[in-house]
Amino acid sequence: MIELRQLSKAIDGNQVLKDVSLTIEKGEIFGLLGRNGSGKTTMLRLIQQIIFADSGTILFDGVEIKKHPKVKQNIIYMPVQNPFYDKYTYKQLVDILRRIYPKFDVTYANELMNRYEIPETKKYRELSTGLKKQLSLVLSFAARPALILLDEPTDGIDAVTRHDVLQLMVDEVAERDTSILITSHRLEDIERMCNRIGFLEDNSLTNVMDLDELKEEYIKIQMAFDTDVNLAIREQNIPMLDQAGVFYTVLIPKSDEEKKSFLRELKPKVWNELPVNLEEVFIAKFGGKRRW
Amino acid sequence: MPDSGLLYKEWRQNKVALVITILVFILGNPLSILNMYLIYQGCVTGKENWVGPCVFSVDYLNSSFISLFWIWGVVLAVSQLGIERSKSFFDFTLSLPYTRGQIFHAKFLTGGMVIVVPQLIGYVLSVLLIMLLKPDQAVYFHNYSLGMIIVSMLAYSLVMAGGALTGNSFAQLLVSFTVAISPFLLISLPVINLEILFGGSIDFIHGPVPKWVQYFIPIIYVDSKWAENSPYYLVIPAIMTIIFYIIGYISFVKMSNERNGYFFLWKPLNRPVQIIVIIIGIMGFGYFGFTASESFAGYLIGMGTGAVIGFLISYFAIYKKMKLL
Numbered sequence: 322m323i324e325l326r327q328l329s330k331a332i333d334g335n336q337v338l339k340d341v342s343l344t345i346e347k348g349e350i351f352g353l354l355g356r357n358g359s360g361k362t363t364m365l366r367l368i369q370q371i372i373f374a375d376s377g378t379i380l381f382d383g384v385e386i387k388k389h390p391k392v393k394q395n396i397i398y399m400p401v402q403n404p405f406y407d408k409y410t411y412k413q414l415v416d417i418l419r420r421i422y423p424k425f426d427v428t429y430a431n432e433l434m435n436r437y438e439i440p441e442t443k444k445y446r447e448l449s450t451g452l453k454k455q456l457s458l459v460l461s462f463a464a465r466p467a468l469i470l471l472d473e474p475t476d477g478i479d480a481v482t483r484h485d486v487l488q489l490m491v492d493e494v495a496e497r498d499t500s501i502l503i504t505s506h507r508l509e510d511i512e513r514m515c516n517r518i519g520f521l522e523d524n525s526l527t528n529v530m531d532l533d534e535l536k537e538e539y540i541k542i543q544m545a546f547d548t549d550v551n552l553a554i555r556e557q558n559i560p561m562l563d564q565a566g567v568f569y570t571v572l573i574p575k576s577d578e579e580k581k582s583f584l585r586e587l588k589p590k591v592w593n594e595l596p597v598n599l600e601e602v603f604i605a606k607f608g609g610k611r612r613w
Numbered sequence: 614m615p616d617s618g619l620l621y622k623e624w625r626q627n628k629v630a631l632v633i634t635i636l637v638f639i640l641g642n643p644l645s646i647l648n649m650y651l652i653y654q655g656c657v658t659g660k661e662n663w664v665g666p667c668v669f670s671v672d673y674l675n676s677s678f679i680s681l682f683w684i685w686g687v688v689l690a691v692s693q694l695g696i697e698r699s700k701s702f703f704d705f706t707l708s709l710p711y712t713r714g715q716i717f718h719a720k721f722l723t724g725g726m727v728i729v730v731p732q733l734i735g736y737v738l739s740v741l742l743i744m745l746l747k748p749d750q751a752v753y754f755h756n757y758s759l760g761m762i763i764v765s766m767l768a769y770s771l772v773m774a775g776g777a778l779t780g781n782s783f784a785q786l787l788v789s790f791t792v793a794i795s796p797f798l799l800i801s802l803p804v805i806n807l808e809i810l811f812g813g814s815i816d817f818i819h820g821p822v823p824k825w826v827q828y829f830i831p832i833i834y835v836d837s838k839w840a841e842n843s844p845y846y847l848v849i850p851a852i853m854t855i856i857f858y859i860i861g862y863i864s865f866v867k868m869s870n871e872r873n874g875y876f877f878l879w880k881p882l883n884r885p886v887q888i889i890v891i892i893i894g895i896m897g898f899g900y901f902g903f904t905a906s907e908s909f910a911g912y913l914i915g916m917g918t919g920a921v922i923g924f925l926i927s928y929f930a931i932y933k934k935m936k937l938l
Contacts, residue, residue: 333880369708393710405705409625417625420618421709 322347322500323368323396323468328377330363337363339524340377345468348498350490352511352532354603355521361504362400364521365470368502369398381468394422395467399457401476406457407446414445414460422464430463437485451482458486462493469493471503475510483507487514512599520603532599539602540575543568544584545591557583560605572597572605615719619711623693623723626702630692631727634685638731642739642758645678646671650746669748673757673840680837682732682761686769687789689724694773695782717777717865721858724769732762757840760847764834767850767857771831774861777868784876787930793831798893806896809903809912825849876931887927894923 328341337360345351355361366372368379370386370393378385381392406414411434419425434441437455445453454474461469474490475483487510493499505511511518512532519529528535545568554561554571559580563570568591573580585592624631649671656667673679697703706716736758743751775789776782791798808814824842827833828849839846868878877883895916902915 366704371704371707390712391710393708398708400704403705404700405626405702413625417618417622420621421616 322349322382323502324380324383325364325368326378326380328364328367328379329375330360330367330372331375332363332372336524338367338374338521341521341524341526343519343526343529345500345502347467347500348494349517350494350501350503350515352515352518353502353504353521354508354511354518355504359521360524361521362472365398365400365472365502365504368470369393369396371398394424394464396470397461397464397466397468398470399461399472399474401473403445403457406453408444410444411439411441411456414456415463418460418464422466424465426463426465429465430459433459433462433489437489451478451486454478454486455482455489458489462489462499465497466499468500468502471501471505473505474503475505475507483510490514508598508600508603518599535602536597536599538575539572539597539605541570541572541595541597541601542581542584543570543591543593543595544587544589545569546587546589550587553587554584559584562601562604572601615715615722616711619709619715619719620723622706622709623719626697627689627692627723630689631723634689634727635731637685638682638728639735639738641678641682642732642735643742646739646742646746646748649748653748668750669746671743671748671751671754673753674837679757679761680835683765683768683834686724686728686765686767687772687786689727690769690772690776690789691782691785693720693724694776695779695785698776699781713866714862717862721770721773721861724773725766728765728769729762732758732765736762753840756844757837760840760844763847763850763854764839767831767834767854770854770857770861774857774864777861777864778878778882780875780878784930796830797832802893802896802900805900809900829853883931887924887931890927890931891920891923894919894921894926898922 323345325341325343328338329336330338341364343351353361353364363372367374368386370379370390373387379387381396384392386392386396409417415425415427415430419427434456437459439452439456439459440448445456448456454477458471458474461471471490475486478486490501490503491514494501501514503511503515515532517530518532518535519526521527530538541562547567549567550569551561551564554569557580560572561569562572571584573584650669653667653669656663660667697706707713709716711719739754739758743754771792772785772789775792776785779785779788825846828839828846831850831853833839834850864878875883877886896919898919899912899916902918903909903912905911905915
């Protein structure tokens with residue numbers, strides 16, 4: 322479906338992405354994680370050719386997008402904000418988009434508008450943040466793309482709307498085999514939706530793996546000690562998720578027997594091994610440099 | 614030919630500016646003639662209040678409204694590039710399934726058609742009006758009406774090229790204006806300074822310069838006097854229009870379009886342009902200092918002032934980010 326090969330990009334002299342490679346298959350929902358400024362949005366903008374890569378190629382079904390931008394009829398990018406939409410109503414936006422995207426399905430768009438009760442006569446800028454996101458998604462899906470690039474689609478919306486937005490995405494993938502590349506700070510959303518995830522860290526895409534595999538790879542250990550072992554744990558570079566008095570929660574790779582032995586040698590009074598969630602893995606990976 | 618979807622998007626996006634321009638271009642010329650006719654009628658009906666004979670003259674050298682048609686070329690170019698960039702619409706435009714060349718062509722074709730076709734319609738209506746009203750004389754009517762189409766296109770393509778190089782509408786206008794007066798800044802100003810420094814006069818600047826040379830200075834077309842010359846001189850702005858179009862096209866296709874709000878999209882231009890601005894400031898203010906005081910001390914003070922002002926203007930214009938709308 323979409324393939325990124327050795328993609329590099331520097332902005333204002335700062336290397337944002339370096340030799341990033343990734344393939345997303347049909348019907349796959351891929352979650353792109355990373356801290357603010359790690360290059361997630363830049364990666365989406367590179368795919369959509371809003372900016373050009375310094376090196377590397379991006380292929381859609383084997384066709385290089387830069388040389389054949391017409392293939393972007395199959396790719397829709399939904400940014401965090403879309404100021405272009407602001408002054409138009411739903412009908413006006415449909416009128417513009419259906420001339421650009423030949424497969425634009427007006428009937429489907431109307432159906433989704435009715436389903437989510439989005440006002441059709443209001444201008445985009447007059448809608449609430451949640452409704453703006455929903456309208457953008459409706460227009461994106463109605464263009465019948467094969468791949469949708471979603472940048473923070475659930476950012477700034479309430480729980481109910483978020484549920485609707487996520488459901489809309491899940492339905493779309495289930496019904497039409499659409500591929501989705503999604504960035505989000507809401508790890509629970511990523512965890513709920515994505516088949517695979519990847520971490521953008523130090524300009525590179527790391528730990529691209531199946532979400533279940535990732536969770537299987539780590540283990541959370543809750544321990545209680547008689548003495549303060551904080552420093553000892555820190556010295557071993559073991560990510561500490563929480564400490565409350567003598568109770569410690571740490572996260573280590575399941576296969577790291579060396580660290581596990583070290584912790585056992587500290588003679589904990591309590592030892593509980595628990596499954597991890599994505600947020601804990603994320604904090605362990607990205608919070609580590611700051612916290613320990 | 615750009616895709617119809619892209620042309621439609623361009624039309625929707627700039628509808629207000631396009632509609633106003635179309636109306637002005639269609640109606641401006643005939644209404645100017647009608648205005649001249651009404652003035653003539655006023656003279657005929659109230660002859661006692663008028664000095665001299667009543668002459669119905671369609672005189673385009675005194676028609677200030679038509680002479681401002683080029684401004685609409687500037688307005689369109691700023692609306693299509695500078696404002697689009699300032700309002701961050703470019704992410705959407707560039708994400709569409711078109712090449713950058715197609716996007717630029719769609720913009721240029723939309724602007725070009727709106728400049729050329731309505732002015733031609735206005736010209737035809739004006740010809741019919743002249744046939745109907747039969748003025749005593751029509752001074753430079755054809756030359757001015759048709760020449761103004763080329764002059765408007767020159768203004769449009771110059772500002773489009775400026776917009777393709779720069780990151781916001783202020784930068785677009787400033788660069789376009791600077792290019793419009795660049796022959797003066799790059800040739801006349803240094804020569805004048807050399808004359809002040811070394812005395813005497815440098816022959817080629819005061820010598821018999823062929824008339825057509827001045828028509829390579831885009832700003833010259835603000836003054837209606839070009840209409841007095843042979844229509845063949847209009848080949849020069851036509852060629853310049855094509856050159857600016859090519860510069861705009863190449864810049865638009867090759868430049869990064871990152872949403873950074875900087876003055877120049879291609880940052881290596883920043884430093885050389887800043888140095889040029891400071892030098893121009895030194896020479897310009899030095900010249901004014903010299904002519905104001907007629908002394909070398911005044912020249913030096915002017916140069917110092919120009920250096921400071923040139924530095925400040927270039928620093929704040931080029932290096933300070935413009936806040937996006």
